[in-house]
Amino acid sequence: xxxxxxxxxxxxxxxxxxxxxxxxxxxxxxxxxxxxxxxxxxxxxxxxxxxxxxxxxxxxxxxxxxxxxxxxxxxxxxxxxxxxxxxxxxxxxx
Amino acid sequence: xxxxxxxxxxxxxxxxxxxxxxxxxxxxxxxxxxxxxxxxxxxxxxxxxxxxxxxxxxxxxxxxxxxxxxxxxxxxxxxxxxxxxxxxxxxxxx
Amino acid sequence: xxxxxxxxxxxxxxxxxxxxxxxxxxxxxxxxxxxxxxxxxxxxxxxxxxxxxxxxxxxxxxxxxxxxxxxxxxxxxxxxxxxxxxxxxxxxxx
Amino acid sequence: xxxxxxxxxxxxxxxxxxxxxxxxxxxxxxxxxxxxxxxxxxxxxxxxxxxxxxxxxxxxxxxxxxxxxxxxxxxxxxxxxxxxxxxxxxxxxx
Numbered sequence: 620x621x622x623x624x625x626x627x628x629x630x631x632x633x634x635x636x637x638x639x640x641x642x643x644x645x646x647x648x649x650x651x652x653x654x655x656x657x658x659x660x661x662x663x664x665x666x667x668x669x670x671x672x673x674x675x676x677x678x679x680x681x682x683x684x685x686x687x688x689x690x691x692x693x694x695x696x697x698x699x700x701x702x703x704x705x706x707x708x709x710x711x712x713x
Numbered sequence: 714x715x716x717x718x719x720x721x722x723x724x725x726x727x728x729x730x731x732x733x734x735x736x737x738x739x740x741x742x743x744x745x746x747x748x749x750x751x752x753x754x755x756x757x758x759x760x761x762x763x764x765x766x767x768x769x770x771x772x773x774x775x776x777x778x779x780x781x782x783x784x785x786x787x788x789x790x791x792x793x794x795x796x797x798x799x800x801x802x803x804x805x806x807x
Numbered sequence: 808x809x810x811x812x813x814x815x816x817x818x819x820x821x822x823x824x825x826x827x828x829x830x831x832x833x834x835x836x837x838x839x840x841x842x843x844x845x846x847x848x849x850x851x852x853x854x855x856x857x858x859x860x861x862x863x864x865x866x867x868x869x870x871x872x873x874x875x876x877x878x879x880x881x882x883x884x885x886x887x888x889x890x891x892x893x894x895x896x897x898x899x900x901x
Numbered sequence: 902x903x904x905x906x907x908x909x910x911x912x913x914x915x916x917x918x919x920x921x922x923x924x925x926x927x928x929x930x931x932x933x934x935x936x937x938x939x940x941x942x943x944x945x946x947x948x949x950x951x952x953x954x955x956x957x958x959x960x961x962x963x964x965x966x967x968x969x970x971x972x973x974x975x976x977x978x979x980x981x982x983x984x985x986x987x988x989x990x991x992x993x994x995x
Binding site: 818821822825826828829832833835836839840844845846848849850852853855856857859860862863866867869870880881891892894895898899901 | 912915916919920922923926927929930933934938939940942943944946947949950951953954956957960961963964974975985986988989992993995
Binding site: 781782791795805 | 958961962968982
């Protein structure tokens, strides 16, 4: 199935990492509930964001690799692949 | 209590926004479960990240405002305040 | 020569854009010389940085396209190509 | 004069750092001239960008410090100061 999705990391691993981010976001809500100091909250937001970035970079890595190997379920036209890939990079950079 | 925490947005508003991000992250896990195309997953990660950034910027705005008004429960020394504020900006920029 | 370098934009165009950034940076030095207000200086730095980002994204786009088309002078192994590409994306994201 | 501009670093130091970035950008143009491999060019762009970011963060640090100390030539109203400061942070984050 991996070659269809465009990523090869195991679902379980990805979902474990996402569950951790979900827990971080829930923790943020708790910090607000407890009136925690705002600089601490911002620091925790930066940590959750960094975890999301890392997951996205990993997915993009898998995707680029799959495309360059000529596999994957994405567009078969190299130009369309490049558009799609660079669109994702551009959104990540913003 | 707002002047103690360093932010003035209502808890309810912040928690509503965080709950939305939590839902986005849960949605990401579902996308993985359903073998959704990786570029779509990355796009959704970018959306969750942007939402977190906006929340952090809002908190930082409140915090800077509170400090500049000479209120808040943070350090009373302006230099320590600046260190703390710039530390948070630096972590957000990374 | 374009297929050797990995980018297809004309040299002249790229150099024109870089000359503009060079002018922006020289302008920054002049602003400091003239004791201009720091927020204005920071705004101009952000503009120069955005211009550099755009040039880098354009080069990366060309590069990814060239690789996906199986051209270019980069590594011929798709995995090495992906490593190189993602290394560049990672450095841009930092 | 420093308290008027909103930054306290010596002009000479700032201008030396900007001159270095200018040299980096000029070097980028030379790399294009010499048909250097695009991944190397992108790596050098990332280095120039990081140098600009560091200069901007240093200026912002000085500025925040000056404002929090109640000095500087910026707006005297704390809310206007916060708007200005957060505007600069927002532009840097983009």
